[in-house]
Amino acid sequence: MYGYEMTQKVKEITKGELQITEGALYPLLHRLEAEGLLEVETENIGNRLRKYYSLTKNGKKQTSVAIDEMKNFMSTLQIILHPKTI
Amino acid sequence: MKLTQEQINYLFSFCRGQGIIHYDVQIEMVDHFTEWIETNWKKQPYASFLFMIAQLRESFPKQDLKEIVREKEANLKKELVRQYKTEIVSFFTLPKIALSLLLFVFFFTIQWKPWLIVSLPVYLLNAYTVLYYLFAGKNIVRKNKEQKIHPLLVYDKLERLLNVKLLVAPILFIAVSGALFAKIKIEHDFILYPIRILIPFILIAFFSLVHVSVQVNKKIRKLYPTAFAL
Numbered sequence: 001m002y003g004y005e006m007t008q009k010v011k012e013i014t015k016g017e018l019q020i021t022e023g024a025l026y027p028l029l030h031r032l033e034a035e036g037l038l039e040v041e042t043e044n045i046g047n048r049l050r051k052y053y054s055l056t057k058n059g060k061k062q063t064s065v066a067i068d069e070m071k072n073f074m075s076t077l078q079i080i081l082h083p084k085t086i
Numbered sequence: 087m088k089l090t091q092e093q094i095n096y097l098f099s100f101c102r103g104q105g106i107i108h109y110d111v112q113i114e115m116v117d118h119f120t121e122w123i124e125t126n127w128k129k130q131p132y133a134s135f136l137f138m139i140a141q142l143r144e145s146f147p148k149q150d151l152k153e154i155v156r157e158k159e160a161n162l163k164k165e166l167v168r169q170y171k172t173e174i175v176s177f178f179t180l181p182k183i184a185l186s187l188l189l190f191v192f193f194f195t196i197q198w199k200p201w202l203i204v205s206l207p208v209y210l211l212n213a214y215t216v217l218y219y220l221f222a223g224k225n226i227v228r229k230n231k232e233q234k235i236h237p238l239l240v241y242d243k244l245e246r247l248l249n250v251k252l253l254v255a256p257i258l259f260i261a262v263s264g265a266l267f268a269k270i271k272i273e274h275d276f277i278l279y280p281i282r283i284l285i286p287f288i289l290i291a292f293f294s295l296v297h298v299s300v301q302v303n304k305k306i307r308k309l310y311p312t313a314f315a316l
Contacts, residue, residue: 002117003114003117003118004117004118004121004122005121008125021150022118022146022150022154023150023153023154026114026154026157026158027153027154027157027158027161030157030158030161030162031157031161031164033161033165034161034162034164034165034168035164035165035168036165036168040309041309042113042308042309042310042311044311044312047089047090047091047094048094048113048116048117048120049113049117049310049312050117051113051114051117051309
């Protein structure tokens with residue numbers, strides 16, 4: 001995926017609820033690339049080059065760890081918000 | 087509406103005007119701006135290209151773009167240091183550990199003379215650099231240097247890291263001259279042992295720099311082929 005595509009995809013999936021600004025997206029992409037979680041390829045798309053980002057092996061591993069952490073966090077929040085009455 | 091080559095070239099000048107002087111950053115932003123203009127132009131097809139540029143300028147303030155460049159610089163530095171550390175560690179794992187062991191054994195067994203301490207590591211480093219650049223790197227470092235036609239941020243950061251290499255000869259020279267001036271006998275164990283351990287480490291650190299330099303140069307060439315004249 002390339003930068004602009006990501007911003008549009010997020011907007012589309014969340015029906016406009018979530019919008020990523022370029023000022024937030026690119027520094028994040030560059031940071032993840034620096035940490036070895038993303039890898040970059042460029043492709044000539046006719047009249048310009050385009051940078052595509054994809055997850056590295058380590059990036060995929062970290063993603064599943066982060067998703068699990070998020071799920072745990074959400075379930076903990078649920079417990080706090082709706083405590084079972086004894 | 088698809089942008090013409092001329093309009094895309096204008097976007098490159100727009101980037102330069104906004105303070106994005108490096109080609110590797112420009113490529114990403116020009117692609118983003120092109121997509122943005124093409125998408126928004128569909129909604130107002132009678133607008134001129136310059137009108138779209140004015141809208142672009144409003145949507146992407148100079149300060150935001152500068153921040154992207156600043157973050158990119160910091161992350162590139164971080165990435166190069168990470169690669170460098172990985173490369174150093176690789177000299178202590180198979181198969182490169184064989185070379186490291188050889189260096190340690192060699193520097194522990196040779197007879198030490200002051201002139202040898204100054205010159206041998208430098209000769210070894212130079213020989214290794216030349217051979218590695220020519221054979222393993224297929225001369226990519228020299229080719230990139232000669233054929234680069236656009237400034238690249240990653241290249242500048244790499245050059246800065248490589249400048250450390252220039253310090254090794256003067257540091258060794260000053261250290262040994264200082265020892266001789268102070269009439270310290272170099273054969274003393276308390277001087278000799280640290281030197282015997284330190285020199286292989288210094289060499290490994292610099293060999294790693296050479297490796298990172300070749301790897302990054304190969305990556306730059308692959309990612310930004312249009313930044314070089316063929």
